[in-house]
Amino acid sequence: MSKLWARREAWLSSRNARKQQTYDAAAVAAFVRDHVDRPAVERRRAYQRRVGVMDDLIQWMRVQLDEDERFARAATEGPWFLRDESIIGADGTEVVAGGRLGGEASVFESTADALHIVVHDPVRVLREVDAKRRLLYEFDRRANHVRRTELPATGGVWDDLLRMLALPYVDRPGYRDEWRPRPAGAGAGGETTRCGSDRRGG
Structure with missing residues (x-):
């Protein structure tokens, strides 16, 4: 049972990490669009x-x-x-x-x-x-x-x-x-x- 629980926790941790990476990439792109690439804005x-x-x-x-x-x-x-x-x-x-x-x-x-x-x-x-x-x-x-x-x-x-x-x-x-x-x-x-x-x- 403990092994299954550990695998579940590892999977959840990996999924949350992927979500955070996706969010970070979108946030960086939005920041670049709105603040860095001023001519395009x-x-x-x-x-x-x-x-x-x-x-x-x-x-x-x-x-x-x-x-x-x-x-x-x-x-x-x-x-x-x-x-x-x-x-x-x-x-x-x-x-x-x-x-x-x-x-x-x-x-x-x-x-x-x-x-x-x-x-x-x-x-x-x-x-x-x-x-x-x-x-x-x-x-x-x-x-x-x-x-x-x-x-x-x-x-x-x-x-x-x-x-x-x-x-x-x-x-x-x-x-x-x-x-x-x-x-x-x-x-x-x-x-x-x-x-x-x-x-x-x-």
């Missing part, structure tokens, strides 16, 4: 900040597109066209009535103003909303794939294009300056790059 934190910034932009853009769609669907059904000095909807409704032919002043400063309104009718707006939503889906999917495979990571060109897509909405509440595109020619870290055709000399 900073890259990871910067990566997480960038991902958060772009995820926020995607969510904000979805809200703006929902707003665009709401306005377009509430307007007179398109397509619109210009007749004399009036803008006419798909069902013949006068969206904007002109006045010059009736002896009154025109409601438009110029025909170009009227044409601009017609070109941006609800049909056009709804098509743009649909196209931009498709782009947002691709931005979210492809940029996140790039981020998962690169550290320090960005969404590459996808993040740049997303920033550009949001530019028309800079005057809307909630837009953040950090979402603005980098200046033309700036690299991922903000440094200025030059195309090969711009280089001087050999």
Whole structure:
């Protein structure tokens, strides 16, 4: 009986030693990651900040597109066209009535103003909303794939294009300056790059 007890105690002691070694190795690795390899830690934190910034932009853009769609669907059904000095909807409704032919002043400063309104009718707006939503889906999917495979990571060109897509909405509440595109020619870290055709000399 004493031999069996001794073997049991030896086995328990060996198992506890292995557990302690495993714990010590994990603790050392965590310490190195968090305290010794500071550049890697900073890259990871910067990566997480960038991902958060772009995820926020995607969510904000979805809200703006929902707003665009709401306005377009509430307007007179398109397509619109210009007749004399009036803008006419798909069902013949006068969206904007002109006045010059009736002896009154025109409601438009110029025909170009009227044409601009017609070109941006609800049909056009709804098509743009649909196209931009498709782009947002691709931005979210492809940029996140790039981020998962690169550290320090960005969404590459996808993040740049997303920033550009949001530019028309800079005057809307909630837009953040950090979402603005980098200046033309700036690299991922903000440094200025030059195309090969711009280089001087050999």
